[in-house]
Amino acid sequence: MEILDKIKSRSAKIGVVGLGYVGLPLAVLNAKTGFPVIGFDEVAGKVERVNKGDNYISDVVDAELRQVVEEKRFRATTDFSDLHQCDIVLICVPTPLTRNKEPDISAIVSVLGHLTKYAHPNMLVVLESTTYPGTTEEVIMPALVAKGLTVGKDLFIAFSPERVDPGNKNFKTHNTFKLVGGVTASCREVAKAFYEQSIVKIFPLSSPRVAEMAKVFENVFRSVNIALVNELTMLCDRMNINVYEVIDAAATKNFGFMPFYPGPGVGGHCIPLDPYYLSWKSKEYDIHTRFIELAGEINENMPYFVMSKLQRILNQRGQCLKGANIVVLGVTYKADIEDPRESPATKVMELLQKEGACLKYVDPYTPNLNLEGHSYSAQPLHAELLRECACALILTAHSAFDYELICGHAPVVFDTRNGTRHVQHNRDKIVLLST
Numbered sequence: 001m002e003i004l005d006k007i008k009s010r011s012a013k014i015g016v017v018g019l020g021y022v023g024l025p026l027a028v029l030n031a032k033t034g035f036p037v038i039g040f041d042e043v044a045g046k047v048e049r050v051n052k053g054d055n056y057i058s059d060v061v062d063a064e065l066r067q068v069v070e071e072k073r074f075r076a077t078t079d080f081s082d083l084h085q086c087d088i089v090l091i092c093v094p095t096p097l098t099r100n101k102e103p104d105i106s107a108i109v110s111v112l113g114h115l116t117k118y119a120h121p122n123m124l125v126v127l128e129s130t131t132y133p134g135t136t137e138e139v140i141m142p143a144l145v146a147k148g149l150t151v152g153k154d155l156f157i158a159f160s161p162e163r164v165d166p167g168n169k170n171f172k173t174h175n176t177f178k179l180v181g182g183v184t185a186s187c188r189e190v191a192k193a194f195y196e197q198s199i200v201k202i203f204p205l206s207s208p209r210v211a212e213m214a215k216v217f218e219n220v221f222r223s224v225n226i227a228l229v230n231e232l233t234m235l236c237d238r239m240n241i242n243v244y245e246v247i248d249a250a251a252t253k254n255f256g257f258m259p260f261y262p263g264p265g266v267g268g269h270c271i272p273l274d275p276y277y278l279s280w281k282s283k284e285y286d287i288h289t290r291f292i293e294l295a296g297e298i299n300e301n302m303p304y305f306v307m308s309k310l311q312r313i314l315n316q317r318g319q320c321l322k323g324a325n326i327v328v329l330g331v332t333y334k335a336d337i338e339d340p341r342e343s344p345a346t347k348v349m350e351l352l353q354k355e356g357a358c359l360k361y362v363d364p365y366t367p368n369l370n371l372e373g374h375s376y377s378a379q380p381l382h383a384e385l386l387r388e389c390a391c392a393l394i395l396t397a398h399s400a401f402d403y404e405l406i407c408g409h410a411p412v413v414f415d416t417r418n419g420t421r422h423v424q425h426n427r428d429k430i431v432l433l434s435t
């Protein structure tokens with residue numbers, strides 16, 4: 001097959017559509033592997049930055065982006081007509097929810113609009129965006145087949161979910177194992193041959209639907225387990241039991257247990273959203289995925305739990321939330337990354353703001369924050385800021401925080417992430433989610 005020869009000689013031209021947390025690392029990896037790569041994005045500012053070798057995604061190494069751009073192995077464009085030059089197209093656009101928590105695949109549909117114009121024989125098209133089972137065969141395939149191309153013969157279509165975990169120090173795009181489900185056996189063969197060039201292990205599957213379902217299941221699994229430990233935490237709080245000690249104790253079992261940790265809610269572009277893709281689709285089959293809805297309900301309640309516990313902490317000190325100076329530590333959705341999407345920290349801040357609390361925040365990854373009409377600027381972490389507040393509220397436990405300093409100077413520390421676990425002194429000032 002012509003496309004297989006091009007893959008093996010690494011002369012196939014790769015188009016990566018959507019240069020965000022998923023697409024940019026994938027584009028750089030393929031360029032490093034030796035493929036010529038064109039990145040496509042609808043945001044001109046991102047395209048300009050890429051073409052200057054100016055990195056904006058923390059999982060991408062600055063020097064690696066600069067090198068592949070300088071060596072003309074990678075360029076970016078907003079001109080989708082360049083898709084006609086590409087032999088392989090990887091779709092990495094966002095898949096958010098509508099306000100009513102229904103799948104919004106409009107970005108995929110918009111890319112398809114371009115692809116139907118520029119698709120040509122001997123092309124491989126792979127959807128990497130997370131979506132509901134059926135998208136590749138029900139949405140992507142019919143649109144491309146309408147071009148008169150024959151799937152499995154001169155057009156190859158697959159789904160290969162991106163599983164990358166931004167900020168993970170050990171697992172990056174190249175060593176995160178990859179699932180591949182092709183529409184036909186030859187689609188699978190071509191997609192597998194492509195990913196094998198740059199990714200350490202590929203697992204071929206019988207269909208795109210299995211790959212789509214597996215990806216959503218992975219995220220449902222996390223959402224449900226986090227909800228389980230969040231519920232346990234609320235019970236431990238009532239019973240005055242330290243939930244972290246409970247989790248550590250359970251984790252001593254040498255088989256059959258996997259620890260998950262509580263927090264002020266779930267965030268990011270995956271865990272709070274992806275499960276609803278499945279629950280929406282399941283209704284077509286008269287199934288109501290109750291675990292998904294229940295997990296969502298418990299996780300979405302956590303910011304309210306945090307607020308009511310903060311009220312209790314202040315009350316015990318003869319203070320109330322209205323007018324209290326609260327210093328929030330960490331606002332991104334998880335530690336050590338700059339991604340603010342769906343962050344439970346911002347949800348907690350919005351709730352506190354509504355109750356009249358006076359907020360300041362510290363976050364080395366977020367210089368400014370706009371919350372429902374209020375603008376905030378990040379404060380430097382110093383003793384005076386902490387001494388002057390009513391409570392230091394840790395919502396995202398960045399490793400850059402000086403936890404000894406925080407506990408040394410704040411009158412009380414409400415730590416919703418157990419970021420203070422290694423602090424030796426002033427432990428009497430620390431309140432955890434469950435004690």
Ligand SMILES: NC(=O)c1ccc[n+]([C@@H]2O[C@H](COP(=O)([O-])OP(=O)(O)OC[C@H]3O[C@@H](n4cnc5c(N)ncnc54)[C@H](O)[C@@H]3O)[C@@H](O)[C@H]2O)c1
Binds near residue numbers: 020
């Ligand atoms: N971020 C993660 O941790 C992660 C992990 C695994 C899977 N995913 C999935 O990967 C997909 C992409 O996520 P992301 O985090 O990279 O999103 P992102 O928002 O960081 O990046 C998406 C990019 O696509 C661009 N874009 C949007 N609409 C477009 C269009 N119509 N045409 C061209 N470009 C367009 C945006 O400008 C942006 O640069 C989603 O389906 C997500 O669920 C994300």
